[in-house]
Amino acid sequence: MRRMIGLLLGAVVAVSSGAARAAEADAVATVKKIYAGYLKPARDLASSPDQLAPKLYSARRRAQLARLQKACAGKDMCLPDFDHLIDGQDWRLSGLSVTETANDGRTARLDVSFRNFDTAVRFDFTMVKEAGGWKIDEIEGGGGESRYTLDEVFKPNP
Helix, strand or coil: CHHHHHHHHHHHHHHHHHHHHHHHCCHHHHHHHHHHHHHCCCCCHHHCCCCCCHHHECHHHHHHHHHHHHHHCCCCCCCCCCECCCCECCCCEEEEEEEEEEECCCEEEEEEEEEECCEEEEEEEEEEEECCEEEEEEEEECCHHHCECHHHHCCCCC
16 A cells, blocks of 8 residues: 555656646746736735846846846946836736747747736747756837837847
């Protein structure tokens, strides 16, 4: 009986750890995890999602972000003045949809859409697979004249 219980517990652990590894290997799951923080109300500024967290980005974007933070050290109003992951400063997100449109095993393209308050928002994400999983390499967001990419977002404000 003990042997049977041990085997069952081993199987449960193997399945759950396999599921966790599969989620890390999935670009869609990675982006959904990023947005999970936006789908629940923030209690305070410290519990708000950090759109500039280096762990979210590819190596080239982490280097670009480090240059931005160095250029902005000691300056007011130098960093981006909006959250580029939601195309706004405030949020009440609903209806998150993340769809993979291409994936060659190293690079994945995702269509991300949701509503922020009453506004429909849509992004094109390019994710790259690096050590540690899928990372954001590009985001094309906004609309019309306010369309932007990470190259524009990760430049110091004048």
